[in-house]
Amino acid sequence: MRHRTFLEYQRYRHLKLATALTLAAIVVYAWFSSPVGRYGGTLTGYALGTIGALLIVWLMWLGIQKRRYRANANGLKGWVSAHIYLGTSLIVITTLHTGFQVGWNVHTLAYVLMLVVIFSGFFGVYVYLRLPRLMTENMGEDTLDSVILKIADVDQDIRRVAMAMPDDVTRMAEASIQRTRIGGGVLAQFRDQPAACPTRQAVGFLEEAGKTLKGDDQQRNHELYSLMLRKKKLVARARTDIRFKAALTLWLYIHVPISFALLAALSAHIISVFFYW
């Protein structure tokens, strides 16, 4: 059976639900024109606003509660599907709620924050659909742990071979073994090729040295060069994997905090409207 993504959950059940909700909102908006114009303060406006606010709160509540579904992958998939489709329908529902009236105020702030949350969510969907395949292509049968073990093995060989070589080569090999950083801070995790990677420098050095050496020296140099090249590739794969993993979660650092900012702005929006009724 073909693997079904969270978007296709239960034959697009939530897509259908969200589409129905969106169409209903459009029909209501088009049908009931208020004599005082179309905006959030009419009966239609209140209705659309209430639906929008409840959806926002419900989707956030599900987000907080989703850990409960961990045991059941299907349940999690259903939640993600509902979250995406109903979240998307919010764009239409809340835009109609505004009556296309925007300004520099808390009301538009809530609307804009909501759009930021939704579109960061879209990016999340994109990376969840695209990156896993790229990650598999990058790692093949390996996992990050197995690549790390392989690097450690290569390091051992490098050390062994380098031991019989001139001191500067040994130092370079040792630097590669001890100072090749994989991952790191926020920015480093997004870098495939750090500016000063001792392994890369060692590969370059050995390649140059190989051109002038002769006999046994040249053979040893070549052996070390091969090992270093292999390490370089392994390190690149590990770094790419880390970059993908970071990309998979980075959008959440916008999606989640802005969701809470949205919840605050939504409260301010609703309270202010009735405070100054």
Added chain:
Amino acid sequence: MKIRLTQLTRNRRGQAILTEQTLQSDPFRIGRGADCKLHLPDPRIALHHATIGLSDDANGFIEAAAGTIKIDGHFERFMRLKTGQKIRIGPFEIVVLLTPPSHDLALSVELIEPLKDDLADVRANLRTGLSGTWLSKRALSWITAWTVLLIFLIWPVMNALDSHEREANAKRSIPPDASWNPGALASAHHSFGRDCAQCHDTPFVQTQNAQCESCHKSIGWHFALNTKEAKALHESVFMQSADASRCASCHRDHKGPLGLVRQDSPLCTQCHADLKTRHPETSLPNVADFDHDHPAFKLSLLMPGKIGKDAVLRLAQDSPIIETSNLKFPHDIHLAPKGLRGPNGKVTMDCKNCHVPDEEGIRFKPTAMKQHCQDCHSLEFEPKASHRQVPHGNVAEVMTTLNEFYAQAALADTPIDVVVQDGVRRPGVRPMTAQRQSALAWATQKAQTTGRELMEDRVCFTCHEISKVSDTENKIQSPSWKIAPVAITQHWLPKSRFSHSKHNTHECSSCHQVQTSKVSGDIAIPDISKCRECHGGNATAVDKAPGTCETCHGFHVGGPKSGTPVLLPGGLPYDPKHKAAQKVVGIYPPSKSALHP
């Protein structure tokens, strides 16, 4: 050179295991290289790290080669060896022991900093996952949510609850509750500035009429509440719920400069489309849409000589109307393109020669004999005295003027019309009684003849409808003609708010076709079809200007609740008894006593 070397290793529990051997070499090389006598296989050791030798006085020394040596915490290039000295070579510690007999030197070697496991090395340099970095979803969530709450909710609420603070803050360019403002205020309400409490004075309570009426004291209801029935109707239609009677249920502010007044037709047509069913006693027709369901305009014609209720006759334009102004005025002659013969030559006239817009640009100032007609239509009566004119008044004034003029002429030294009777008159001699009577008789006769000419053939007759009231053959002193009272309607559609200045991009003739009008009875006011050429109806048309009820009519056209009278869309209330109204609609003359006899 014979050296006794003790290699010290430790088992897992840290217990020392000693291996002793005697090495012989001169010089005694230490390093990673295979040719070194003290072979230290560690990447941190140089191929040839250092050399130990014996000096001439048989004392040992150590000399750095490619590596560094550290003795008692100091880097040294060369050092004489002493018993008990500790030498660090990379991760190894070499201690100089007491030299046993038959040896030149005794050393112990211990690896005190073993290499880390390769895997540990890799892991030490590995950091994966953003959760391991400074980024924290929880912290960011708290920060953003509280920032928004503080700025956009807590601060404005605190401000609104403290009236002193609020008043002070209202003068700031950005007061705390500025972020709550959903849109620009109506232009007139801009004077409130940023003081929201002008309208929103109680939290969680809708704005009340009292707030509106504190300024809008004289606003009228939809119709005058001058009878019991009107009051009952008002109660049943407009007061049936708190929301229906709330000003803000129609007038929503924060919708920009023009957003406060409802422009939609359903406001009116929800009742007026079917008014006759709702209120069978009404005299008003049903109106659903200006575009296709609006009755013909009702013109308000001023009735000459009538006062009070009868002063205005309202006639629908669905059948031909002839105006009775009692003034003869052929537009075609006056607007003839080839011009007219004037006192100073040829004159070509157009509309604005007589119709001068009023200050508001809505209608026109009344036309007046003196300003607009008399230059050409002189009131001269005697060809030999062209400087004299009769007054533009009533018949009696005209006759008095004529009598006085001709009597003066007859009795003066130089009669203008030398008709001498009963002998010759001499200068300086007072006329005889008989002569005077004779002259007076002549003057009276002359005045009467001229008067008849003015009333029946020329001058007055040119413009006015004049009827003879008695036989003029005999000597009747009193006026013997009646000039019909003139009524020039100034405001044909007083319940509309038509503004000429808003339409001045069009030629007058595009609406008022008077170039071929031969009589003043022709109606020059276009009918509704003319308006519909440009104005649409309830629905917004792509190719037409708006044509909602509000385009021409107003809602608050009823009597005021108190104070000054409410203004109708077109001006003052259409009450013919009202002095100001009479001026506006041009009721002339204003009272019965001033009517022409």
